[in-house]
Amino acid sequence: MSEKENKPEIKDEGEKLSLIDVNVALVMAERDELAVKLSEATDIIEDYKKRLANAEALIEEDSKAVLVTYLADRTTMDKALLSAMDYKDLLNMKKVIDIAQIPAFKSGTPISYEKKKNPRAQLDSMFKDSMAKLKGGNK
Numbered sequence: 001m002s003e004k005e006n007k008p009e010i011k012d013e014g015e016k017l018s019l020i021d022v023n024v025a026l027v028m029a030e031r032d033e034l035a036v037k038l039s040e041a042t043d044i045i046e047d048y049k050k051r052l053a054n055a056e057a058l059i060e061e062d063s064k065a066v067l068v069t070y071l072a073d074r075t076t077m078d079k080a081l082l083s084a085m086d087y088k089d090l091l092n093m094k095k096v097i098d099i100a101q102i103p104a105f106k107s108g109t110p111i112s113y114e115k116k117k118n119p120r121a122q123l124d125s126m127f128k129d130s131m132a133k134l135k136g137g138n139k
Contacts, residue, residue, distance in 0.1 A: 060087050067094055 067090040068082045074097050075082075082090065 063087065064090060067091065070094060071097065 064083070064087050067087070068079055071077070071082055071090060071093055072079045075093075085093075
């Protein structure tokens with residue numbers, strides 16, 4: 001069977017127009033339904049975008065707070081000044097500080113750059129400690 005055999009033949013011109021009008025009306029109704037579904041989907045997408053933006057801001061604030069406390073312990077900058085900085089700037093500062101960190105021996109003991117006492121001052125402090133122990137001050 002071919003397609004022409006399945007289709008009913010419409011002989012009257014008025015019937016053809018009314019059938020076209022019905023098909024156009026059906027297509028328009030379907031288009032309106034799809035437009036409503038599209039607007040609902042767009043609203044849902046916008047809601048998810050807002051939620052994503054809020055979640056990203058919250059994660060960035062948490063990460064920023066961790067960086068601020070990390071950097072505050074290792075720099076002379078105020079926490080308020082660090083908090084006002086951008087997250088990427090704080091990450092860059094952390095990278096620089098990590099690179100410039102004081103090296104350690106293989107044992108894990110950090111190298112100290114403090115100025116050592118002179119030997120005379122060390123002997124004096126040892127003498128004072130031993131004298132205090134002999135006098136019974138440090139039990």
